[in-house]
Amino acid sequence: MVPEAEFTSYYDKPIVKAPPWGHEIPAYLFLGGIAGGSGLLAAGAQLTGRTLLRRNARLSAMAAVGLGGVALVADLGKPSRFYNMLRTFKVTSPMSVGSWILTAFAGGLTVTVGAEVDRLAGARLPLGPLRPVLRALEGPAGIEAAVFAAPLAGYTAVLLADTAVPTWNATHRDLPFVFVSSASLASAGLAMVTTPVSEAGPARVLAVLGVVGDVVAMKAMERRMDPVAAEPLHHGSAGTMLRWSERLAVAGAVGVLAGGRRRPVAVVAGLALMGASALTRFGVFEAGIHSTKDPRYVIEPQRRRLAARRAAGETGDSITTAG
Amino acid sequence: MEQPPRKGFFTDTSICIGCKACEVACKEWNHNPRDGDLELTGMSYDNTVSLGASTWRHVAFVEQGRDAIAAARTSGRALVSLGMPSVGAPASAVPAPDVAPPDTPEFRWLMASDVCKHCTHAGCLDVCPTGALFRTEFGTVVIQPDVCNGCGTCVAGCPFGVVERRSDGTAAPTYREGHRKGEQPPVPKRGVAQKCTLCYDRLLDDETPACAKTCPTTSIKFGDHTSMVASARERVAELHAQGMTEARLYGANELDGVGGTGSVFLLLDEPEVYGLPPDPRVCTADLPTMYKRAGVAMAGMVAAAAVAFWKGR
Ligand code: SF4
Ligand code: SF4
Numbered sequence: 001m002v003p004e005a006e007f008t009s010y011y012d013k014p015i016v017k018a019p020p021w022g023h024e025i026p027a028y029l030f031l032g033g034i035a036g037g038s039g040l041l042a043a044g045a046q047l048t049g050r051t052l053l054r055r056n057a058r059l060s061a062m063a064a065v066g067l068g069g070v071a072l073v074a075d076l077g078k079p080s081r082f083y084n085m086l087r088t089f090k091v092t093s094p095m096s097v098g099s100w101i102l103t104a105f106a107g108g109l110t111v112t113v114g115a116e117v118d119r120l121a122g123a124r125l126p127l128g129p130l131r132p133v134l135r136a137l138e139g140p141a142g143i144e145a146a147v148f149a150a151p152l153a154g155y156t157a158v159l160l161a162d163t164a165v166p167t168w169n170a171t172h173r174d175l176p177f178v179f180v181s182s183a184s185l186a187s188a189g190l191a192m193v194t195t196p197v198s199e200a201g202p203a204r205v206l207a208v209l210g211v212v213g214d215v216v217a218m219k220a221m222e223r224r225m226d227p228v229a230a231e232p233l234h235h236g237s238a239g240t241m242l243r244w245s246e247r248l249a250v251a252g253a254v255g256v257l258a259g260g261r262r263r264p265v266a267v268v269a270g271l272a273l274m275g276a277s278a279l280t281r282f283g284v285f286e287a288g289i290h291s292t293k294d295p296r297y298v299i300e301p302q303r304r305r306l307a308a309r310r311a312a313g314e315t316g317d318s319i320t321t322a323g
Numbered sequence: 324m325e326q327p328p329r330k331g332f333f334t335d336t337s338i339c340i341g342c343k344a345c346e347v348a349c350k351e352w353n354h355n356p357r358d359g360d361l362e363l364t365g366m367s368y369d370n371t372v373s374l375g376a377s378t379w380r381h382v383a384f385v386e387q388g389r390d391a392i393a394a395a396r397t398s399g400r401a402l403v404s405l406g407m408p409s410v411g412a413p414a415s416a417v418p419a420p421d422v423a424p425p426d427t428p429e430f431r432w433l434m435a436s437d438v439c440k441h442c443t444h445a446g447c448l449d450v451c452p453t454g455a456l457f458r459t460e461f462g463t464v465v466i467q468p469d470v471c472n473g474c475g476t477c478v479a480g481c482p483f484g485v486v487e488r489r490s491d492g493t494a495a496p497t498y499r500e501g502h503r504k505g506e507q508p509p510v511p512k513r514g515v516a517q518k519c520t521l522c523y524d525r526l527l528d529d530e531t532p533a534c535a536k537t538c539p540t541t542s543i544k545f546g547d548h549t550s551m552v553a554s555a556r557e558r559v560a561e562l563h564a565q566g567m568t569e570a571r572l573y574g575a576n577e578l579d580g581v582g583g584t585g586s587v588f589l590l591l592d593e594p595e596v597y598g599l600p601p602d603p604r605v606c607t608a609d610l611p612t613m614y615k616r617a618g619v620a621m622a623g624m625v626a627a628a629a630v631a632f633w634k635g636r
Contacts, residue, residue: 010598019479044632077473077514096452150621163479176620201635302602319579
C-alpha cells in the first residue's frame with residue numbers, strides 16, 4: 001500500500017483546473033477510434049479485394065468522423081471559430097497535431113466514400129466527366145486515409161496525457177497502447193455488425209488482438225502509475241465503467257472465438273466490443289476529471305517524486321528554494 | 324526594435340496585509356466581471372477562493388497555530404540544509420529563532436496574493452492549438468481573445484490551475500444581464516480562455532501592472548525579472564538572518580519543472596499550504612516520450628491490422 005503522506009492543502013480546494021470538456025470529448029475519443037480502425041480495415045479490404053468490408057468500413061469511418069467532428073466543435077467555447085484549429089501547426093500541441101491528422105484522414109476518406117456512394121447509387125450521381133477521376137483517385141485516397149488512421153486512433157491518448165491532469169498525465173507511457181487497442185476492437189466490432197461473416201474474417205482477428213492489447217496495456221499502465229494518481233481509475237463511476245469495459249471486451253473476444261462465424265453471435269459480440277471501447281474512453285475521461293477535484297492527487301505524487309529526487313541527491317531542481 | 328528585458332513580479336507574502344487591493348485593481352483595470360455569487364466561504368477572509376477566468380489575482384488567507392508554525396519553520400530549515408542554490412547571507416549565520424517578528428508564537432496569519440506564474444516553459448502556451456496564447460516581447464504569456472476558440476486545452480495544460488475558459492461568470496440567481504440593480508453587467512469575452520496578462524496593455528505604455536501599482540505595502544513588486552529574483556534572494560536571506568527559517572522562495576529556480584517562473588514568490592510555508600503545487604512540471608517536458616510511445620502503439624495497430632488480413636479468412 002501507499003505510505004501515509006502528510007500534507008496540508010488550501011482548504012481542500014483543487015490545485016489544477018479540470019478542462020471545460022463535456023461528454024462530447026470522450027464520445028469523440030470513441031468515435032475517433034472507430035474511424036481510425038475502420039480506415040485501416042477499409043484499406044486492408046481494398047488491398048485484398050473484400051468489396052463489402054471495404055464499403056462498410058469506409059461508410060463507418062465517415063459516419064464516425066462526421067459525428068466526432070460535430071462533437072468536437074460543439075464542445076468549443078466559440079464553435080464559430082473552429083477553423084482556428086487549422087490556423088497554425090504546433091508540434092507541442094497534440095490538439096493541433098490531431099486537428100491536422102483528422103483533416104488529412106477525412107480528406108482521403110471523403111474521396112473513397114464519394115466513390116462508394118456513387119457505386120451504391122448505380123453510378124447515377126451527377127458527376128459527369130469527374131467520374132473517371134473519382135474512380136482513379138479512390139485507391140490512392142484510401143491508402144492516404146489509412147496512413148493517418150492509426151495516428152487518428154492514437155493521438156487522443158497524447159492529448160489527454162499531455163496535460164497537468166494528474167491521472168491522465170500519469171498514464172503518459174501506456175495510454176496510447178490502451179487507446180489503439182480500444183480503437184481496434186471497437187472498429188472490428190462494428191465491422192462484424194455491418195459485414196457478413198464471409199468477409200469479416202480480418203475483423204474477427206483484429207477484434208481478438210485488440211482485446212488482448214487492451215487488457216494487457218490497461219494492466220501494465222495501472223501498475224506503472226503512481227498509486228495515488230491511479231486511484232481514480234478504480235473508484236466511483238470511472239472504476240465501474242472500466243471494470244465493465246474489461247468484462248465486455250473479454251466477453252466479446254470469447255464470443256468471436258466461440259461463434260464469430262455465425263452472424264447473430266458476431267453481431268452481439270461486435271456490439272459488446274463497441275460498448276467496451278466506449279466505456280474505456282468515458283472511464284479514463286472521468287477518472288482524469290475526478291483527479292483534478294481533490295488536491296491530494298496533485299500533492300501526493302508530486303511530493304513523492306520530489307522526495308525521491310532529493311533522496312537520490314538531486315537537490316537543484318525544486319521550485320521551492322531556500323534562496 | 325530592441326527586445327525589452329523579461330518582466331515579472333516578486334510577491335513577498337511576508338509583508339502582505341490581505342487588503343485585496345490587488346484583486347480590486349486587477350478587476351477594474353481589466354474589466355473582469357464578477358465571479359460567483361458573493362457567497363461567504365468560511366475560509367478565513369478568503370471569499371475569492373481561487374484564480375480563474377475573471378479573477379487574475381487571488382489573496383489566500385491561512386490561519387495557523389503553534390504546531391503549524393513550528394512545522395513550517397522546520398520544513399524551511401530542512402530546505403536550507405539541503406544546500407539548495409542560495410545567494411546572499413548563508414542561513415547558518417542565524418541567531419536564536421524566537422525573536423522573529425511579526426507573529427506571536429501561538430498564531431499567525433498567512434496572506435499571499437497569487438497570480439499567473441508566466442512560466443518560462445508554459446504548459447498553457449505549449450498545448451494551445453490555435454496560437455491564441457503567445458509569448459510577448461516582455462517574456463510574459465498572454466491570450467489573444469479574438470483568436471482563441473475556447474477549446475480549453477490550456478486549462479488542462481496549466482500545472483498551477485490558473486487559466487480558465489470564461490462562462491457567464493455568474494451563478495443563479497443573479498443571472499439576469501443588464502445594468503440595473505440585481506442584474507449583472509454584460510460579461511465580455513465569453514467562451515474564451517482568460518488569465519492574467521501581466522497588464523500587457525500597461526507595459527506597452529511603460530506603466531506598472533495595476534496590482535503592483537496599487538499594493539500599499541509593496542508586497543507585490545514589479546520589474547525586470549532578474550532584479551526581481553535578486554531582490555527575492557536578498558529578502559529571504561534577510562528573513563533567515565532574523566530567524567524566520569520558514570521563509571523560502573517559490574519559482575526562483577530556473578532548473579525547476581517549469582524553468583522558473585516570471586512571477587516569483589516568497590512563502591512562509593510549504594507551497595501546498597497556499598494551494599500551490601509542490602513540484603510542478605510542464606506537461607510538454609514528457610511530450611517526446613509520449614510521441615515515441617504513441618508511435619510504437621500506432622505501428623502496433625497497423626501490424627495487428629496486417630496480421631488480421633493475412634490470417635483472417
Ligand atoms: S501559470 Fe499556468 S497560465 Fe500562467 S503561464 Fe504558467 S502554465 Fe500558463
Ligand atoms: S482555449 Fe483558446 S487559448 Fe486555450 S488552448 Fe484553446 S485556443 Fe488556445
